[in-house]
Every structure is written in structure tokens, then in C-alpha cells.
Amino acid sequence: MSGEPTGDVRDEALDVLRTLVGHADARFHEGQFEAINALVRDHSRALVVQRTGWGKSAVYFISTLLLRRRGAGPTILISPLLALMRDQVAAAARAGVRAVSINSGNAHEWGEVLTRLDNDEVDVLLVSPERLNNPRFRDEQLPALIARVGLLVVDEAHCISDWGHDFRPDYRRLRDLIAQMPAGVPVLATTATANERVVHDVEEQLGSLTSGVITIRGPLARTSLRLGVLRLPDAASRLAWLLSNLDSLPGSGIIYTLTVAAAADTARLLREAGYSVLAYTGQTDPTEREAAEQQLKANEVKALVATSALGMGFDKPDLGFVVHLGAPSSPVAYYQQVGRAGRATQNADVLLLPGPEDEAIWQYFASSSMPDEAKAAAVIDELQHDGGTVSTIALESRVDLRRSRLELLLKVLDVDGAVERVQSGWRATGTPWHYDAERYARIGAARSSEQQAMKDYETTSACRMEFLQRSLDDPAARPCGRCDNCTAPWYPTQIATSATTSADEALNRVGVLIEPRAQWPSGMSALGVDLRGKIAVGERLAAGRALARLTDLGWGGPLRELLQPSTPDSDIAPALTQAIVRVLAEWDWGPRPIAVASMPSRSRPRLVASLAREISHIGRLPWLGALELTGDGPKNSNGNSAYRLAGVASSFRVSNELVERLHTLEPGPVLLVDDFVDSRWSLTVAGRLLRAAGAESVLPFALAVRA
Structure with a gap:
């Protein structure tokens, strides 16, 4: 001392x-x-x-x-x-x-x-x-x-x-x-x-x-914050509340969303209504992020509509409000985010607008953060087999993992001592690695407990600040005397009719671009697939359309429910058909399609076939039928681009009957229909086959895309 x-x-x-x-x-x-x-x-x-x-x-x-x-x-x-x-x-x-x-x-x-x-x-x-x-x-x-x-x-x-x-x-x-x-x-x-x-x-x-x-x-109570929870029936109501009441919130603040798509959609809707807001996500250019932070600090915008990318350490002492469209997955995370507000002011408003889709989003992010034992073993085996240094790009072509998940797994293995990062890539250390199943089970159980606590926060009749303090084991936790449970709801609950109309229109928007693939992934030869370099122009898809993203605030919810594995396969619903008609009507595709073809589907054959037939009927276009599956069909992979392509590269064929029907028509584009698009490789391979069979171009259409 x-x-x-x-x-x-x-x-x-x-x-x-x-x-x-x-x-x-x-x-x-x-x-x-x-x-x-x-x-x-x-x-x-x-x-x-x-x-x-x-x-x-x-x-x-x-x-x-x-x-x-x-x-x-x-x-x-x-x-x-x-x-x-x-x-x-x-x-x-x-x-x-x-x-x-x-x-x-x-x-x-x-x-x-x-x-x-x-x-x-x-x-x-x-x-x-x-x-x-x-x-x-x-x-x-x-x-x-x-x-x-x-x-x-x-x-x-x-x-x-x-x-x-x-x-x-x-x-x-x-x-x-x-x-x-x-x-x-x-x-x-x-x-x-x-x-x-x-x-x-x-x-x-x-x-x-x-x-x-x-x-x-020290005590964790934030005496300047006035907490509240407003439960509304759906995304349209939450957006309508914002449109009606954002001006009533003090100063400038942050509107948090759970997904990038929700941040972009919400910011667009608010701007169209005349509010000065900007979107702020992990996909925002760093220069634009810094500029947005400065505009918020200078009160040049009413709000940033942000994901958790705007989180720890952002310092605006006079931040007037924090609104959440959807709840974070734990009270502790929620406390951290609302702590941005009221740091140097007497009063700041904090409102949570939870949604029924929150829990599904929590589960998605939770599942992506834990290492997979089999994948980890595969990475270590590849590095040990090579014996030298392997770049991330080269390793990606050898193991079935997306780049982001591969990089996360490499970090975990590096921290555990099984691999190490060197100037030119990664190499195995030779240190034995064991999957700590007990540890990850404990973490998973803790995450589930936190999620339940967040749901309890939403429904509690006790003091909300005290609830957050107790979640942090604060011995000084006491009722705040300010939140909606200690007093009465302090936030407006009225929603203007015009705001409801605007929100409904925004959420009912349809049409998402499906960008065509232009380049085959590297390393395909190592997976037994003879594809490399640029995709020839004469073999590419044209730009396509989907009804919506799965993460969209509007159609995303119904599509997530329709496409989840537990939903029985059935014909396309009339409400979806009406929305699809709007997508097709707004599609400026140049030459009109001459026919409709569909992708083969093992999980939802009725849905895809009925979707193709409905489009064929509405557009008065001949339906050529579905492509056929070969052998065992596509090999499922949630991994990287190379493995996904390898899983579908030889999985489809165009039947002689489909070719004959195509050749009876005048040359022109073929509309290729599927239910869901993720990596785009299935459509790319099928479109290439249709081009080889005589289609002048191929326009992909799907109900949903992942993001």
C-alpha cells in the first residue's frame, strides 16, 4: 500500500x-x-x-x-x-x-x-x-x-x-x-x-x-426515468401509436427495434409522415453511423431508429426518451439500453411496446450464439489435417458454415486454445478440445430464465424500476413512485385514425427484390462441383421479386407462421393471393412472362404447386409444371455459400414434358415460383437449367426471403 x-x-x-x-x-x-x-x-x-x-x-x-x-x-x-x-x-x-x-x-x-x-x-x-x-x-x-x-x-x-x-x-x-x-x-x-x-x-x-x-x-435506480409498458395487439397498432404520439415525447431519443428490417421500415414510415428520424443498424455505413450519432447529440433529429448496434456507451446526457418496438431478451439488457436516457435531466420517458413475435426473434439470436460441437470438431479436423495455416476463405470451402458463424466459432476455439490466429489465417495448436456441454447448457438455461423474466416485466403490476433493480440483485431496490404501475399510465393511448391508415398501408406494402447471383463461390472443385468464376450472362437469373422478408413488420409475421415446419402443407390462402397479385402488378419486368414454372418441394408441395397454378390462372399464363428432383434431392445446409450450392448443384432436372411445353411457346421470360428464398442457389441452379432448356430469361418469384 x-x-x-x-x-x-x-x-x-x-x-x-x-x-x-x-x-x-x-x-x-x-x-x-x-x-x-x-x-x-x-x-x-x-x-x-x-x-x-x-x-x-x-x-x-x-x-x-x-x-x-x-x-x-x-x-x-x-x-x-x-x-x-x-x-x-x-x-x-x-x-x-x-x-x-x-x-x-x-x-x-x-x-x-x-x-x-x-x-x-x-x-x-x-x-x-x-x-x-x-x-x-x-x-x-x-x-x-x-x-x-x-x-x-x-x-x-x-x-x-x-x-x-x-x-x-x-x-x-x-x-x-x-x-x-x-x-x-x-x-x-x-x-x-x-x-x-x-x-x-x-x-x-x-x-x-x-x-x-x-x-x-451503488444503487442502480435511475430516478429520472419514467417507465411504462403499453401492450398493443399488432405491429400496425405499435407503428400507429408512434405516428400519433412521437411528437409528445420529450426532446430527442432512440426507438429500438429487434431487427435491421424493422429499423429500416420504421424509419421510412416515420420519415414519410414528416418526422426527422434516421435508421441506425449494424449494416449502416460507419461514416453514416457517426454522422447519425452527431445529429442526435445536436438534437437535429427527433430520433434514431436503432438496433442494439446503438448501445453500450453512447453518451447523450440529455436524451429525452427511449421507446422499444419489441422487447430485448432480458431485463438486464433492457436496463442497459434504457440507461441511455435521462443521464443529465430530471425527466426522461421510457416506453416498451412488446410484440407477439419477440420470443421467436429471441430464439433465433440465442441459437446463433452457441458453438455447435460437430461443426467445431470439423473445423479443428480440417486445420489439423492441413497441418499449416488456412485462411478463413479457404476454410469456408471445407466446412459447412456461413462466414459469420465460422468466424464466431473460430473465436471460441481460439479463446479455448484449440486454434490460433496468425498473420495469414488460422492453424491448429494441437491442444485437445472438448465441447463443454454442461457449460453451454447452463448458459442456455440462464438465457431461458432471462427471457421469462422479461415477459414477467411486461406483465408485472409492481414497480417497474424496482423489478429491473431486483433483476440486477440491487439491494437498494425500492418502488420508484414514477412508473405506470406506481402511479398511472403516463403515456397517451389514443391513436389517430390517419395514423392507423398510414401504418396499415406501410405494413401492407409488398415486393422485395431478389438479386440474381453473378458469381459462383470459390472452392467448389474441392466439393466435387465443376463451377467457378462468374456465372455466364446467358445462364443467370433475371432480377426477381418476393412478397416480403420474413423479418418485415407487415407480411413477415404471417409468412413466418405459414413457413414454420409445424404448419401443415396446404393451398395458398386468398389473402396471400391478393398480395401476390399486387406484387406482380407492380413488377416492372419489361417483356411479360410467357409461362410459369415451379420449384419442386418436399416440405410444402401443395403450397408451391397451388401458388404456381394461382399465378398461372390470374396472369393467364400456361403452367409448364414443376422441375423434378434427382436422386435424393437437395442436401440441407444452413452453412456457407459453397456448401449450399454443392447441396443443390445436381438436385434438379427439367423433364422432357416441360421442355416440350416450353418449345410450343414464343420466346420470352419464364416466371419461376418457389415458397422461400435464402441463399438463392436453388433458384440459380434451376434457372440455369431452364435457360439451357430454351427459356429466354428466368424471373424468380417467392413468397418470402430471409432478409
Whole structure:
């Protein structure tokens, strides 16, 4: 323990705090100085669990400056999101802390950053957890940084834990980094969303052989927030409520949706109604994301309609409201998102508009986050068999996994020590790997429990803020006296007739483009398929149409229900037929189709055949019939593009009867009908066969596309 008087540290820290916040009379919140003193004076390891807006960033910026004045090296700050990094760099500058970041969005600045680090001109280096495993950074820069680090900070530390609501494989790597910290280097972990189970887990990972962990935990109640839940019957009603009442919400805010498609559709509808809103998702260009953040901060827009991509660390202290169109999968995740509002205001409104489709969306995302034992074994086998280094692209052609899931699985195997990332790809380490079924079962059970708790939050008659606090094991949980259960519904419930009409029209929109494939996947020869390079123009599909996406707010729900495996196969329903007629009527396809053909289907033969016949009847077009399946037909794969193509490449044929019918017609396009489109390879292969059989072009049509 340092012999430095606590009072001297407090006076110095208070001066820095007042510079940071720009107020000469600023005072520390309860627990802030205790954390700073533990790091600066005692060189301890500390976990700070405090509500959003409490000032966790002030703790590590002030500690950094004080440690640097005492001759310590730079702080390494592990930060999860680019938006958070931008805000933290700006906040650090206000306190005179020289902060820089290394992330995927500023590769052009890395050379300058490393030079400044070498010259000791950097106080805080912000890096993402993913960057820690970049081979060059890990092997060339990180060892030197660890040797001279003055403070390690892990922001959003709940991600370290298996039990944290936003568990990420890359964060598990921080356990090893913490263990590598030289003796006497203080370590700080911060989060606003940790229950007791997460706290104990993080404490265990922070602890060293020589010292324990100081945990500073405060009450998590957000007294500025006014919580409410409004249950409406369907997506149209929720959108109509927004159209009618968005202006009544204070200031500017965030409207959260569960899917990218919902964010885009909602933003479009609100803009068409005259609201100044922007969509913000993981698919938004990084430059556009940064611009949107700045517009919200400057109150130049009423709202950002966002997915969880706008989450941890986004800092707008005067954010006036948060509305959720659909519920997150746990109260803890919900608390984290609504914590964006009311950080520096007396009042902010928080409203949840849950939907019946929420649970299906939770299940989809939950299933995509857990490693599959057989797939993991296949990846390891391929790397071991090769014996060298294999790129992600090459590995994708050898294992049946989509790129995104392959990359996630490689991260998990890397953290587990079975594989390692090197400059040119991946290689097996030779370390035996065992699928921890018990661990993943525990995580799965915890996720199910969280989902049930979220449903309980929606229906509780007790205080909503107290419910969220108890979900986080906050011993200070008390009724807030502000939410709709403590008082009365504070939100308007009326919906204008014009808004209902606009919402119905928006949700009843039909027609989604099906882009034709133009390139065969690489590596097909390794799968026994002789296809490579560009798809010849004379063999390609033309641009097609689908009725809707499965994720669409309007037709997505009925189509999800129709296409789920438990729904009996049946003829096309009249309501769908009417919508299909509208798609076809609005389709500017140039030459009109001369005939209709259909894809063969094992799971829904009645549906596909009746759909094709109905289109044939309505359009007064001859139905050529269905293509035929060969052998065992398509081999199911939810994996990557190469495996999906290999599964269908030789699965179809055009019968002699269909060819004869086609040759009796004048040359022209053929409309090729299917129920559902995901990878587009089945349609691409079938369209190529129809082109070879004499079709001038092939126009695909389907009821639904995945996204």
C-alpha cells in the first residue's frame, strides 16, 4: 500500500474532476473517489458496478492522469464499440488526457498512434477486445505495452462473464490479459449491468495471487426515468401509436427495434409522415453511423431508429426518451439500453411496446450464439489435417458454415486454445478440445430464465424500476413512485385514425427484390462441383421479386407462421393471393412472362404447386409444371455459400414434358415460383437449367426471403 496521504490524492483528483466536467464546484459521487484512491494510492484491482451516468469514465480518466503524473505508463482501455470509443476520446481530451484508439475504423491512423506510443505521448490507448487477437498487434505491440502499462481498464466488464447479458467470445480473452499484468499494476473493471452471479464471476477473474478485489457497487435506480409498458395487439397498432404520439415525447431519443428490417421500415414510415428520424443498424455505413450519432447529440433529429448496434456507451446526457418496438431478451439488457436516457435531466420517458413475435426473434439470436460441437470438431479436423495455416476463405470451402458463424466459432476455439490466429489465417495448436456441454447448457438455461423474466416485466403490476433493480440483485431496490404501475399510465393511448391508415398501408406494402447471383463461390472443385468464376450472362437469373422478408413488420409475421415446419402443407390462402397479385402488378419486368414454372418441394408441395397454378390462372399464363428432383434431392445446409450450392448443384432436372411445353411457346421470360428464398442457389441452379432448356430469361418469384 502506498504511503501517500489519502487527502493529497483527493485534492488532486478533485481538481481534475472539476476540469473534466467544467464546473468549479463539482463533487465526487459516492464511491468515485474510493475507486480512484484504490487504483492510484493502493494499486489495487477494483470492480465498479454503478448505474449509467454515474461517472465510471471519470474514475479511469482521473486515475490515468494521476498515475501518469507519478511516472506510470499509459492506460490500456478495452472498449467494445466504436461509438463508445469516440465519446471516450472526446471526454478524455476535456480532462487533458491524451487518448487514442486502434480499431477497425481508423486503420489509416495506426502508424501514427504507434509512433506516439513509442514517444510516450499517449495517456490512454483504447482498443477493442477483437484487436487483442490481431496477430500483428498481439505479437508485436501488445508485449511492449504490457511491460509498461500503468493501468488496465475493462469497460462493460459484464461481457467477461458467461452470465453477462452481452457475452462475447473476444472478451473471454481478457482473462489471460489480466493474468499477464505485471505485479503492482492496478486493474479496473466497470459495468452498469451486473447481477450477483456476474459480479462474483468478474471478481474471480480480476483477482490476483497476492490481492483480492475491491468491489464498489451503488444503487442502480435511475430516478429520472419514467417507465411504462403499453401492450398493443399488432405491429400496425405499435407503428400507429408512434405516428400519433412521437411528437409528445420529450426532446430527442432512440426507438429500438429487434431487427435491421424493422429499423429500416420504421424509419421510412416515420420519415414519410414528416418526422426527422434516421435508421441506425449494424449494416449502416460507419461514416453514416457517426454522422447519425452527431445529429442526435445536436438534437437535429427527433430520433434514431436503432438496433442494439446503438448501445453500450453512447453518451447523450440529455436524451429525452427511449421507446422499444419489441422487447430485448432480458431485463438486464433492457436496463442497459434504457440507461441511455435521462443521464443529465430530471425527466426522461421510457416506453416498451412488446410484440407477439419477440420470443421467436429471441430464439433465433440465442441459437446463433452457441458453438455447435460437430461443426467445431470439423473445423479443428480440417486445420489439423492441413497441418499449416488456412485462411478463413479457404476454410469456408471445407466446412459447412456461413462466414459469420465460422468466424464466431473460430473465436471460441481460439479463446479455448484449440486454434490460433496468425498473420495469414488460422492453424491448429494441437491442444485437445472438448465441447463443454454442461457449460453451454447452463448458459442456455440462464438465457431461458432471462427471457421469462422479461415477459414477467411486461406483465408485472409492481414497480417497474424496482423489478429491473431486483433483476440486477440491487439491494437498494425500492418502488420508484414514477412508473405506470406506481402511479398511472403516463403515456397517451389514443391513436389517430390517419395514423392507423398510414401504418396499415406501410405494413401492407409488398415486393422485395431478389438479386440474381453473378458469381459462383470459390472452392467448389474441392466439393466435387465443376463451377467457378462468374456465372455466364446467358445462364443467370433475371432480377426477381418476393412478397416480403420474413423479418418485415407487415407480411413477415404471417409468412413466418405459414413457413414454420409445424404448419401443415396446404393451398395458398386468398389473402396471400391478393398480395401476390399486387406484387406482380407492380413488377416492372419489361417483356411479360410467357409461362410459369415451379420449384419442386418436399416440405410444402401443395403450397408451391397451388401458388404456381394461382399465378398461372390470374396472369393467364400456361403452367409448364414443376422441375423434378434427382436422386435424393437437395442436401440441407444452413452453412456457407459453397456448401449450399454443392447441396443443390445436381438436385434438379427439367423433364422432357416441360421442355416440350416450353418449345410450343414464343420466346420470352419464364416466371419461376418457389415458397422461400435464402441463399438463392436453388433458384440459380434451376434457372440455369431452364435457360439451357430454351427459356429466354428466368424471373424468380417467392413468397418470402430471409432478409
